[in-house]
Amino acid sequence: MTEPSRKPSLTPQFCFSSGALREFLRLSRSSIDDSINQNLNALITPASAGFDPKSTSHRSPRSTSRQVDPTACNQFKDKVLYPSWQARNDVLYYCGVVASSPDPDDPEATLRAMEKEKDSHRVVDERLDPYSGRFFPREARTEVLASLIRQENQVENIVRTKTWSTIQQRCGGTELTWEQAMNKWREGKGLTLVRP
Template sequence: MSSDSIEVTAPEALLDANLSFPEETPLIRHLTMTRERCVDPTLADSFLRLLRYGSDDSIKQRLSAYQRHEENSPFKNKRCGSFLRNELYPNWQARNRIITFCRNQLEDMKAELDEKYGQHSATPLKAEVDLRIDPYAAKDRQHEQENRYKELKRLNTWIENQIKIESILLANSNRTLQQNCDQNVNYINEFWKFHRATR
């Protein structure tokens, strides 16, 4: 069973005043993720858009900012390392936490629905209501069941889309980092090491 909510905060470096965001991008700095926010991911989408734009979509701009701030250090060393530790990896980690949380909620929801509506349900309709008193109960239950499974399907589609987007962005960022930092490093693998060490 997953937890009911998680708190996710945009990395401080992302909020650099020198980085201009598109007009339509709301600056959400902190997000409390709940099951409801997974099922209706409007806020999660805005937050993910902010994180993605502030890092992967402007990675060359961000690397240049680190180059200006650390003029005396070799670009491929300290500057890239600072960018990765302070900005990019915490950003990827925040996005991963949101998607993982919603994936866990999806699994919990599926288990709950299967238990309630599955063939081996512990609460058959007759135990819930006498059909002689409410002849529409069976139809209402069927309607509720269909809606719940549609909700589940929408959430599953959203999660799959987010995973695909992340995969593309991380691959593109990895290529950009190899061009501008150390070409022999797989920065995605390094992120997972960072993630395991800091969670």
């Protein structure tokens, strides 16, 4: 069985390193969600029902969506899928808090203040130069992080919806949405609901 994603040590530096944050999310999604069919195929034991010699007398098209044993599927969800989703949720929530907190250690704060001061003394005459009115201040790293977190939360919702659809087709039996199933799992583990 695939191993669940491990949550990295959460520090503001991890969040501000957009490469590290994106790499964690990419690796977690690729090992669990992007390869959900392979993960579910690994749960199928083809010889569990025994070999039927009549099965070789005629050729039948192979079904692309073979059903997975519900017990194996539930184990996969409880031990791999939900913990991986929870790890990504924890990272996105933590980095969202970092993005909405004041950042006294911002290395570009002084540079941005100097640029604003310089812009306030600039003479704008759009008749001479139609582009002279343009001023694009640098974004604070918390603003950049907040934008990244919003994007990643949208991606996470799309990925989980697609994964859950595949699980419902292959495992069957559940009418819950992925949010409801995840909340039920959290309650069973005694975890609190944290919205990113």
